[in-house]
Amino acid sequence: MFMRDGRSRGAGLCVLVVLTLMLMLAGKPESGIAADADTNGVQQTVAESLEALWTGRTFSPELQQRQQAMKTLLQNGAVTRADLVSMMETAFLPMLDRAVTSRYILKAMARDFDAVFAPHMTWEDGREMMWRVSTSVVKKGDQVLIKIGTLAPPGTPWLSVPETITIPEIEKMTEGRVTVKIYGGGVMGEDTDILRKMDIGQLDGCGCTSLGVLAASPETSVFLVPGLFKSYDEVDYVYEKFRKRLDRAFEEKGYILAALIDTGFFHIFSKNRIAGLEDVKKQKMLTWFGIMETTLYNELGINPTPVAVPEVVSALSTGLANTNLAPAAWMLGMQAYQYANYYLTPALMYSPAAIVVSTKTKDRIQKQVGVSDNYAQNFQEIIVSEFNLIEGEWRRQIRVYDAKSLKAFETKCGMKAMTFSAEDQKLIEQAGIAVREKLAGKAYPADLLNEILAALEEFRKSHP
Template identity: 25%
Template sequence: MMKRVLQLFVLLLVLGVGFSAAAEDNKKYTLNLGTVAPPGTPWSKQLKSVKKRIEKASKGRIKVKLFLGTAGGEKSIVRQTKRGELQGMGVSAGAMATLVPEMNVFELPYLFSSAKEADKIIDNHLYTPVQELLRQYGFELYLFGENGYRNFAAKGKCIEKPQDLADLKMRSQESWVHEEMYRALGGNPVRIAVPETLPALQTGNVQGFDNTPLFAFAASWYQAVDHWTVSNHIYQPALVVYNKAWFDKLPDDLQKVLLAERKKETEYGRKLVRALQPKLVKNLKAAGMTVCELDSKQKKAFAKDAKKVHELFRKRAGKKGAKLLDIVQKHN
């Protein structure tokens, strides 16, 4: 009798585990993924590619909802993802630095000598340390994408030498690294949030800014200046990141889906941005803007002064931030 009871108990236990596993396999999950990038941009195309791949590979168990052109700016998106209101995001490294200060390493001027070098160091040497760092802050890194190279733009003249910044008030990204870069170059930074920048340019509160051509077009900032300098002084990567608490609760097979095809997606995103860059510069000329391109000698003059910020970062970013800078300097 006891033997039959035991056999029945074991059978029920096995069936229970089976039903539980089946229920887990059929459970649906939603990935709300936000970005400030509007429809039609390289980043919107990148995230649509990610969405398509995830939904197909998960056989519909993960539904991806994209929130393109999300209002409130990147700082808001980072915080929403941290709180779990969004489960994922596509943002710049600078935006990540608002909660993960060590990520300011990617905002340092003249950190990489070329996009090719940036690819090599980020993919082969920085991905794993950054992944481990972000986990400590409640994020799970998927991939590095690209915002592109930042250039100078101003009213009245090109910025062809550091001294050209002396008599201009330049809009600075809301980051101490960007402010210190302008100061190192002898400029006058004015920290202004993204939504307030165009009015500040139009009223003359600032006479210039630095950003990527893609962002300058998307935000219409180019309309308020008449000179563009292809200085390429900051290479700005971007990232696709998940909320770690949400990610950790997923079944193992779905976690693998979310992290799969990283190399392919990374290359696709970079290709989209880099193909557009020269076209955007041509569009600036077509819009009547004077476009100047710095030669190697001119870039060296900027780099000599701007690299003072690297040591400031080392002092302010702590051991983890200094470690990231050490990795870059070791391999470039």
């Protein structure tokens, strides 16, 4: 009797449990079950979309359809912005070990990211998430420090732009896990000294003047060909058109071209009155940046004295030299303007500047943080992209500073602008052509020069 009653009670309990489960399932709204399925589908869509964006792949038609469905769920509130952020963070971290991006892809991601996720999540949100998640593997107190040396003097745009824009943003987005330290004013030596320190791992990057740019990638000397550029618009056009070729040239030497900016257009400055080329030939001219400058001087009959960049101001102040070729912004930043009373216009040549990062930076990050090769490569590309991001604003501020410097020399310092005669300008033009022909195939590839000349001709036809 006892056993029979126990079996009855056990059977009744089982029935009760089954009925309860059936009631629970029956009581759950179909919309709730569908919502779970939708959420899982959105997570997959987010992950696939993010990886396609990260690697530069085109969205498949099927993925585009799912992206539209995701947007509908976001718009009607079935999936919240908080859900989207969480899904993206979940997908992003493991993706860094699996898929590799590049600075070119990251440059285009602003547009492409917003097309998929805005207005619920914009590229600025995505960029912040990208930094936060990718650096979450960096332990507190084990900061990743990117060290850059440069000749650029403090207080000039070459330093102030990254120090006021890029570095604070990186520190904020990474909660201090990553920062950049720029050693300015030549405390790390000349550009060539800085590049050597990069090669042995003491520094990660160089804010290069033309001297460093040419040392890191000799073929960029083509940009210094006298008379090549007539305006900054032409400079920007050529930079954009030939950027990938330039990047490859730097990488072949072990460097990444993180930002391509300006040293500026070079004028002749002198302590003594110089009305033209004949007056310049009588001065104690100095030279500091290499073969292009000295070849031009040889063509013009000028005999310069070579001086290391950190010694230029000293040479001018002591009288070792009284005339030099430089951009106005550099003259102001180095306080060299106080040794000049005259300058000649138009400018003789243009010179680039650049931020280059060692390709070995990735290896150091990998060792310090303890991540995969792909992860470290992504980390490096993210850092490089931040400098690339401000390239346009960086150039703009340098150019404004340069123009203001020339004006200040005249209005506040009494410096007088002298103009080359038409005859002198013709001689300078002929000398520039001779320089580019002599150095083609030696200082830079002849085909690169010809392609740039063709591009400039094309640009000038469409911009008369």
